[in-house]
Structures are given as C-alpha cells and as structure tokens.
Amino acid sequence: MTNIILWNCRGANKPNFRRSIRYILKKYPTDVLAVFETHAGGDRAQRICHGLGFDSSFRVDAAGQSGGLWLLWRSNVGEVEIMSSSDQFIHARVKQGVECFHLVVVYAAPTVSRRSGLWASLKAVVTSIDGPLMIGGDFNTIVRIDERVGGNGHLSPDSLAFGEWINELELIDMGFRGPQFTWRRGRVQRTYVAKRLDRVLCCAHTRLKWQEARVSHLPFLSSDHTPLYVQMSPGVEGNSKRRPFRFEAAWLQHPGFKELLLNSWNGELRTPDALYGLRFTLKKWNREVFGDIQRRKEAFMEEIKDIQDKLDISQTDAMLEREAFLIKELEVVLEQEEVLWFQKAREKWITLGDRNTKYFHTSTIIK
Structure with missing residues (x-):
C-alpha cells in the first residue's frame, strides 16, 4: 500500500464532488480511497463508485441523507479483506505476499450521543490486531485546545475521552503537512470556526516500518473538510520526459485555430518544410492559448x-x-x-x- 486519501466529502452525489475527486485523484496518485458522509446508497452509490475508476470497493450505505462510508482500492495494493464494519468505521486487512497491514477508516458521528460507543468498539478492533495498523478519518472531536480557532476555547468531556482513548491504546499521531485545521465553518470572521477533526493514527510497528510516511492536508474544495493524503513511502518526483509533438484533434474545436493556420502557413515552402515550421507555432499556441x-x-x-x-x-x-x-x-x-x-x-x-x-x-x- 502506497498512497491513501481519506475525505469527508459531505455528499458524494454532488457534481462538484465528482469533479473535485477526479482532479484530486489525477493530481495525487492514490491506491486506496476512503470517503465519508457520502449521503448515498444503493444503485446510485454503486454507479458513483464505479465511475471513480478503482478495481474494488466496499460500502456502508447512508441511511437516507445521513452518514455513509466507502472504501475503494486498486488491485496493486494486494488482497483486501473486510474484517468488520459499522455505520462509523470499516476495518480492512491488506495482504501482500507474506506481509499484512490493517487499515481502519473512521467516520465518527457528529453528535456525542451517537458516537458514545464508538471508542469501545474501536478499542476492541485495535487490541485484536497483531501487526502494522493505521486508523484514520473524521473523528469529529479534537485532542488539544490549540486544535481549534473560534468557539468557547474549552475541551469537552468527549474530547478528553478521545485523548485518553489514544493514550490507552498507545497510538501515535502521524502529524501532518499543510493547513492546521481540517474542518471549517463560517464565511465571515464573526462566525468563523475551524478545528482539526480529521487525523491519522498508527501503532509503533507502523511508524517504525514506514519511517518516512507522511500525511498532507490538501486544500478545501467542495466540502467543509479537507482531504487527508497519506503517503506510506513518498518518493522523489523526477522530471517527466518531453512528449513528442502530436496534432490534437481537439484543436479543431477552438474558434481561433483556423485563423492561426491561415496566418502561419508558408505556401512558398515545400509541404514537409512548411509543416515542420508550423509545428513550433502550434506548440507555442497550445501552451499559451489552448492550454x-x-x-x-x-x-x-x-x-x-x-x-x-x-x-x-x-x-x-x-x-x-x-x-x-x-x-x-x-x-x-x-x-x-x-x-x-x-x-x-x-x-x-x-x-x-x-x-x-x-x-x-x-x-x-x-x-
């Protein structure tokens, strides 16, 4: 397993979500995708999952317009087995050859009463695992006061219980790069509130095995939550090779293309020579206008x-x-x-x- 995206999308059936997630998946290579609060189920959820381009998926469908968790993965990650699930988490075991890795994705309910039994359920899952473990997603609560801006500035009993749960299970916060807060509300300063509700935790075995692993908070797009991008083995990006020149049929759709050809074509040259000269004009036009x-x-x-x-x-x-x-x-x-x-x-x-x-x-x- 290499790259994972965890995102509370606040409605997977919205067109702006589908455009945003396609852009994210194109820009950030992703082997496993977990989306929460999808607000979709049944045939509609199946069609959306199919359209995202992953090989396999597992869904906990939304109840009406509430909740919903999806886990999607590509075949290159190995053999994925869903060990357990509920309306607030999915536990998957990923096996690559003789190696095994456990991934638990979490969407904690937004109200304290609805997530009251979640920490006990997750404790039972975590303590049953022997080996590398990563648990992440939207926990809907914070650990420290500095993980929020706005509001009353106090930690709730639920936040204290969450912190005790992390310490009791000896989990490690994997940290992050990028913006500090993962959830925001308010479009004017007077009502603005932001918190770090989403995070990725792991056990010591995982932290030692993937010492270079990192979590990035991507920009906010079509949701009030930011996507979390987890790179287990981040590599150094190299410069891509220059692509050979090819005529793009889509250029014909541009209203200025015909005029460009008329003004750029040198009829005094032999056709091969004129085409060779036109190539440089088209490359510049593609870069500066069409592109x-x-x-x-x-x-x-x-x-x-x-x-x-x-x-x-x-x-x-x-x-x-x-x-x-x-x-x-x-x-x-x-x-x-x-x-x-x-x-x-x-x-x-x-x-x-x-x-x-x-x-x-x-x-x-x-x-």
Missing part, C-alpha cells in the same frame, strides 16, 4: 492553498469571500476541463458515427 485551462486550474489551486494557509493564522471577511470566489471559479474550470476531455474522448464517434464494430466496442471499454 490555458490547465494553467488557470493550477493557478487557482495555488491561490486557494495560499489563502487557506493565511486563514489558519487570522480570518477576515475579505479573505473568506476571496476563498469562496476562488473555489467557485475552480469548479467552473474543472467543469470546462471535463467538457474538453468529453469531446476528445468521443471525437471519433462524432466523426464516424455509432457503428457496431469490434473497434468501437474495444475503445469504449478502454475509456
């Missing part, structure tokens, strides 16, 4: 991350309004990108029609 969706998307993400880092320190109405605007604009860009890839994936169908051939059936399965 602006990708650049805008990354620019929005960088600014969202920057403003959320500042919100950890202090909050103003202007910053909160700016963040809301940026997230809304990012969702528009993600939707534009989705439409672009939709057109590119079906460009042959648009040209050639819906022919019942083996080629088109195979292309559909691959896509």
Whole structure:
C-alpha cells in the first residue's frame, strides 16, 4: 500500500464532488480511497463508485441523507479483506505476499450521543490486531485546545475521552503537512470556526516500518473538510520526459485555430518544410492559448492553498469571500476541463458515427 486519501466529502452525489475527486485523484496518485458522509446508497452509490475508476470497493450505505462510508482500492495494493464494519468505521486487512497491514477508516458521528460507543468498539478492533495498523478519518472531536480557532476555547468531556482513548491504546499521531485545521465553518470572521477533526493514527510497528510516511492536508474544495493524503513511502518526483509533438484533434474545436493556420502557413515552402515550421507555432499556441485551462486550474489551486494557509493564522471577511470566489471559479474550470476531455474522448464517434464494430466496442471499454 502506497498512497491513501481519506475525505469527508459531505455528499458524494454532488457534481462538484465528482469533479473535485477526479482532479484530486489525477493530481495525487492514490491506491486506496476512503470517503465519508457520502449521503448515498444503493444503485446510485454503486454507479458513483464505479465511475471513480478503482478495481474494488466496499460500502456502508447512508441511511437516507445521513452518514455513509466507502472504501475503494486498486488491485496493486494486494488482497483486501473486510474484517468488520459499522455505520462509523470499516476495518480492512491488506495482504501482500507474506506481509499484512490493517487499515481502519473512521467516520465518527457528529453528535456525542451517537458516537458514545464508538471508542469501545474501536478499542476492541485495535487490541485484536497483531501487526502494522493505521486508523484514520473524521473523528469529529479534537485532542488539544490549540486544535481549534473560534468557539468557547474549552475541551469537552468527549474530547478528553478521545485523548485518553489514544493514550490507552498507545497510538501515535502521524502529524501532518499543510493547513492546521481540517474542518471549517463560517464565511465571515464573526462566525468563523475551524478545528482539526480529521487525523491519522498508527501503532509503533507502523511508524517504525514506514519511517518516512507522511500525511498532507490538501486544500478545501467542495466540502467543509479537507482531504487527508497519506503517503506510506513518498518518493522523489523526477522530471517527466518531453512528449513528442502530436496534432490534437481537439484543436479543431477552438474558434481561433483556423485563423492561426491561415496566418502561419508558408505556401512558398515545400509541404514537409512548411509543416515542420508550423509545428513550433502550434506548440507555442497550445501552451499559451489552448492550454490555458490547465494553467488557470493550477493557478487557482495555488491561490486557494495560499489563502487557506493565511486563514489558519487570522480570518477576515475579505479573505473568506476571496476563498469562496476562488473555489467557485475552480469548479467552473474543472467543469470546462471535463467538457474538453468529453469531446476528445468521443471525437471519433462524432466523426464516424455509432457503428457496431469490434473497434468501437474495444475503445469504449478502454475509456
């Protein structure tokens, strides 16, 4: 197991969630995905899970519009066996050859009364495990006063019980990189509250086995919770090789492409020489004009991350309004990108029609 994402998505049936999670999965390589508070079940939940591109999944469906936990994984992580589950956690055992690893993903109910028996249930799970263990998700409570901003500034009895539970089981907080808080509420400074409700814990065996493992708090997107990105064996990213030049059929959809060709084509040269010169013009145009969706998307993400880092320190109405605007604009860009890839994936169908051939059936399965 290499990379895991844990996220309280606050509704997996929302279009903005699906766009956000596709973007996250593309940007952050993920072997295991756990989503909480999905607000979905039955056939709808199955369709959404299938569309996320994982090989296997296990669901605890929502009760109406409340709760819901999904665990999805790729086949490369090994043999995954669901050991136990409830409406607040899933315990999975991952086996790779002779090695075994236990993963417990948690969505603690938002009210103290509903999660009153959770710590005892999880204690029974944790004490029954012999070997590496990781337990993480949305625990819906904090451990220390500095894990919140706003509110009354006191630890509740439930928070104290949670801290005692961690100490009793000798679990280790894996820490984090990125923004301090994982949940926020309030769009103006007067009502702003933020807490670290989501975290990843592990046993000593796990911490020693994966000493370089790290947890990153990703930016807030379509939920009031931030995704947690766990890298068990983070590697050093290398520079990707330069891609060879290829004509993109999607360029034909751009309103300025025809004019670019007319202005750039040198009719005095032989066709091979003219095409060779046109290649450099097209590469520059693709990078500076057609490729602006990708650049805008990354620019929005960088600014969202920057403003959320500042919100950890202090909050103003202007910053909160700016963040809301940026997230809304990012969702528009993600939707534009989705439409672009939709057109590119079906460009042959648009040209050639819906022919019942083996080629088109195979292309559909691959896509």
